[in-house]
Amino acid sequence: MTIDTAKLDNSVRVRFPPSPTGDPHIGLVRSALFNYAFARHYGGKLVLRIEDTDAARNTEASYRAILDTLRWAGIEWDEGPEVGGEYGPYRQSERGEIYADLAAQLRESGKAYPCYCTAAELDAARERAKAEKRAPGYEGTCRNLTAEQIAAYEAEGRTHVLRFRMPENRTIAWDDVVRGEISFESANVPDYVLVRADGSPLYTLVNPVDDALMGITHVLRGEDLLSSTPRQIPLHETLVELGVSKQVPQFGHLPFVLGEGNKKLSKRDPEASFSYYPRTGYLPEGLINYLALLGWSLGNDEEIFGIDEMVAAFDGTRISANPARFDPKKCEAVNGVHLRKLETEDLAKRILPFLDREGLLLGGAEGHLANDEEWRTLVAAVPLIRERMTVLSEAIGMLGFLYTGDGSDARHAFQLNEDDAAKVLTADAWPVLAAATAALDSLAEDAWTTSAIDEALRTALIEGLGLKPKNAFTPVRVAVTGRRVSPPLFESIELLGRERTLARLRAADAKARAAA
């Protein structure tokens, strides 16, 4: 690849043009990220433009979701909806007059022409071409209609679309930012429709037109649009001739993000939908980092980095051309690394909404999710679980035992995990539980510290009963936390407090005795 260095300064203008249809896809975020990083790297601008010319498929909900998604990811746009800019409006549905005007200019200049072919005629031609093993594109039937023919069609009541007149006998080539030299023969690129019969403009017109009008210098987009580039370049060239814009942008085609199998990540894959990530408790830092790795790398062996480091290094030269498979495991692992790097209070703040979502918090004054005690507990617990989680939602299972009571207040009542209890709180567990209860009961409230708890339990169970640590502590762990897997036991017991700990131990003891 080569990048036109003349343009590599603060005049770089890139754009991200989503169509607001359906739930934002994870590929959308990556595409936005690459454009963002490219713009920032060169001190240029990122334009967010909403491509909502397909009225039948666009939804306001999807539009909102796209803005929310970008904001969550920390991808800020310099121009676009809710931000403004001198090239607005930035929703194509509000730019109808501009397109109508350009379409008229294109037609007047002869660069585009009316086509009166009916759908049936085009279908027939396509079938014929297929049968004869020729390329199935539009054959240029209406390319050179005379005024009389047009009048005749009009008299017949036929409607027309507007087609772009592709240049003849030309090699259309460009130096792709990602792939280097790419070329198509114009003979293989049929004249294409710019404006529907009802007068509404198509993507084929509005996308290049807006790129031109908005002064876009670099178009970084998905590989699926590679084959639309040879038809857009001649259009861009005529827009320059028409004085609408100053340059044909440079193009770069990003590799696909693939899902299971070898197909594009589809809506079916749960990890394809962006909303899965915030909901599951991925950090923006983690997702962004992983996404950056899909088709790009720092070039050294560093794989963990923040968006600012990406921006610093993202000059467009290291984008890979081959499709990348989305690996949920690695995404999670990368997220885990970022999670572990967070300051305790920061991580606690991010966990809070997840505990709240499960109804585990009584809540505090003034709309705080947690009351003071709940917050203090969380801040104390975070260091215990930080290294045991990769996504925030895991905190729910690990900390739930701290945020449950005996059923006497608004909190959920503590519950044992049935499986774990059945396996561990068996007949032979009661002596262990009884000994643990006695040992802890002898600890005064003001002696209720991790080290004292540690010592008391070791003395009673390891030395006293001669148990292996695993056999000694597992029943206690299940009794107190409800599960076989928990944060470190002694710290957990300290955080839980004397009263709740002893109550849970006694309840478990009783349960085990009942089994005996």
Added chain:
RNA sequence: GGCCCCUUCGUCUAGCGGCCUAGGACACCGCCCUUUCAAGGCGGCGGCGCGGGUUCGAAUCCCGUAGGGGCUACCA
């Protein structure tokens, strides 16, 4: 079918003619640490699609071939 793109461990990648006995990360497997689970440390498994060239020398360049993918709409 036509046009176009892609091809290094299972996955993401480093590699741009000698530094490659192909490096890293995730995953997987062992060991260590250890009150569970993790995290961490150490080690292991595992790859240049194939065939021809070019060259003293090729994962790197060229050609072919195979495989994968995209486009082929009055969707974007």
